[in-house]
Amino acid sequence: MRNIFRFIRRFFVLLAFLILQAVALWFLFTYNRFHRAKGLGAANEVTGWFNTRYNTFEDFFKMKEENRRLLKLNDSLMNLQRVNFVSSDTDAVVIRDSIPYDTLGHYRMYKWRDAQVVRSTVSSEKNYVQINRGSNQGIRDNMGVFSSDGGLVGQVVNVSANFSQVMSLIHVQNRVSVLVKKTQNAGILSWDGKDPRFLTLLNIPKSDSLVIGDTILTGKYSLSFPPGQMVGTVSEIIPDNSTNFYVLRIKSAANFNDLQQVMVVENLQHEELNQLNKDTEKRVEEAKKTNR
Amino acid sequence: MSDLLKNIVRFAVFILVQVYVLDQIPPLHQYIIPYIYYLFILWLPFSVSRIGLLVIGFFTGLTLDYFTNTPGLHAAACVLIAYIRPFVINVLTPKDPSEFNYREPSPKAMGWTPYLVYVLVLTIFHHVYLTFLEYLDFGGFLHLMIKVVSTTAISMLLIIVTELLFTRKMKYRTNTA
Numbered sequence: 207m208r209n210i211f212r213f214i215r216r217f218f219v220l221l222a223f224l225i226l227q228a229v230a231l232w233f234l235f236t237y238n239r240f241h242r243a244k245g246l247g248a249a250n251e252v253t254g255w256f257n258t259r260y261n262t263f264e265d266f267f268k269m270k271e272e273n274r275r276l277l278k279l280n281d282s283l284m285n286l287q288r289v290n291f292v293s294s295d296t297d298a299v300v301i302r303d304s305i306p307y308d309t310l311g312h313y314r315m316y317k318w319r320d321a322q323v324v325r326s327t328v329s330s331e332k333n334y335v336q337i338n339r340g341s342n343q344g345i346r347d348n349m350g351v352f353s354s355d356g357g358l359v360g361q362v363v364n365v366s367a368n369f370s371q372v373m374s375l376i377h378v379q380n381r382v383s384v385l386v387k388k389t390q391n392a393g394i395l396s397w398d399g400k401d402p403r404f405l406t407l408l409n410i411p412k413s414d415s416l417v418i419g420d421t422i423l424t425g426k427y428s429l430s431f432p433p434g435q436m437v438g439t440v441s442e443i444i445p446d447n448s449t450n451f452y453v454l455r456i457k458s459a460a461n462f463n464d465l466q467q468v469m470v471v472e473n474l475q476h477e478e479l480n481q482l483n484k485d486t487e488k489r490v491e492e493a494k495k496t497n498r
Numbered sequence: 499m500s501d502l503l504k505n506i507v508r509f510a511v512f513i514l515v516q517v518y519v520l521d522q523i524p525p526l527h528q529y530i531i532p533y534i535y536y537l538f539i540l541w542l543p544f545s546v547s548r549i550g551l552l553v554i555g556f557f558t559g560l561t562l563d564y565f566t567n568t569p570g571l572h573a574a575a576c577v578l579i580a581y582i583r584p585f586v587i588n589v590l591t592p593k594d595p596s597e598f599n600y601r602e603p604s605p606k607a608m609g610w611t612p613y614l615v616y617v618l619v620l621t622i623f624h625h626v627y628l629t630f631l632e633y634l635d636f637g638g639f640l641h642l643m644i645k646v647v648s649t650t651a652i653s654m655l656l657i658i659v660t661e662l663l664f665t666r667k668m669k670y671r672t673n674t675a
Binding site: 218219222223226227229230231232233234235237249250252253256260325327328329330331332334371399400401402463 | 555
């Protein structure tokens with residue numbers, strides 16, 4: 207027993223070093239986008255406070271550009287209003303009802319909220335955006351996030367009481383299903399960790415005739431984003447000789463260097479769709495068991 | 499100012515500069531990531547015990563980690579350099595730390611060449627370990643090597659500039675004090 211104590215005292219510093227290393231590595235390797243990081247929820251509130259202070263200062267320099275973008279978006283939305291259109295045979299004005307359910311069976315599937323970015327990085331390989339809305343304001347995991355001019359930014363991965371972390375498109379572990387507007391073929395959007403302005407799109411077959419400047423939209427099968435929202439435009443087409451697919455470089459519509467205001471979109475049917483997925487899987491599993 | 503207060507202020511300044519200045523500037527290149535926060539650990543007084551160094555290093559790294567959303571990454575690298583620091587100081591200045599005329603490592607206390615070697619060695623350890631941990635889930639071997647070299651170069655440049663700009667006023671320690 208005494209020898210053990212002597213041993214511990216002799217190698218106390220080395221043991222402390224190894225223990226602290228183990229703790230740090232345990233933090234690092236148990237953290238991924240699906241599991242909450244150790245203590246990140248509480249730390250989020252603290253870093254959020256600092257980031258808000260910094261942001262109020264930074265806003266001052268970026269207000270003008272932000273105003274211009276908001277105006278542009280407002281402008282395009284005003285043009286979509288039904289009030290602008292008058293049917294020709296009668297003099298009645300057609301106005302779209304905004305209540306969730308109407309007699310024609312329309313219901314609201316997506317709900318948009320505004321949020322302010324308190325911190326965002328582009329210099330790392332794993333970039334996150336921190337926004338000043340959290341679970342108290344109804345933000346939950348897996349909600350989609352769009353920039354103020356309508357470009358896809360990312361997906362909420364972690365929520366604290368008043369702040370949330372968004373995994374942005376420029377994160378090397380990011381995978382998003384998108385489609386080419388012209389041909390409606392779906393592909394996988396990822397980032398190679400190099401230039402924050404450009405993303406990589408894979409799985410678009412070479413039978414598609416694409417040109418530089420073609421529009422890329424969000425895919426139809428995501429539970430997080432509404433389909434048909436702007437993601438970016440094709441900036442370079444690289445034919446991959448070993449496969450039948452293109453490698454496309456996409457210029458993202460959202461400017462990650464300059465995010466100030468964003469919109470968080472909630473899929474009101476998310477719970478139900480998710481539950482349906484789980485139930486289906488369960489049923490298939492059970493069917494397999496009984497067959498055996 | 500007492501050593502404790504001085505180091506608390508330094509800690510806050512280094513973390514805030516790293517988070518709100520160096521991490522915010524537009525990236526020069528994907529391989530060049532400026533790091534300076536760990537200079538806080540290099541500047542700790544000689545009198546801090548080895549256990550103390552490890553604990554301070556761990557929390558310095560963890561604080562930065564919570565800002566950059568990478569829990570454990572910088573903490574691991576900081577604990578490593580905090581562990582190695584006493585050995586490097588012993589090799590470069592082979593005498594009893596209590597005989598130092600100044601309280602903490604600086605060009606004035608150690609001489610420019612030994613000081614730069616001290617900084618370079620710990621910088622390389624820090625960056626190699628950090629990049630290696632990142633490399634485990636992303637990137638290739640060439641990527642790792644280039645990134646270590648370029649990041650070390652930019653960090654050394656930043657540290658030399660810091661040393662030249664902010665000469666720390668330090669009292670010469672005498673027996674009477």
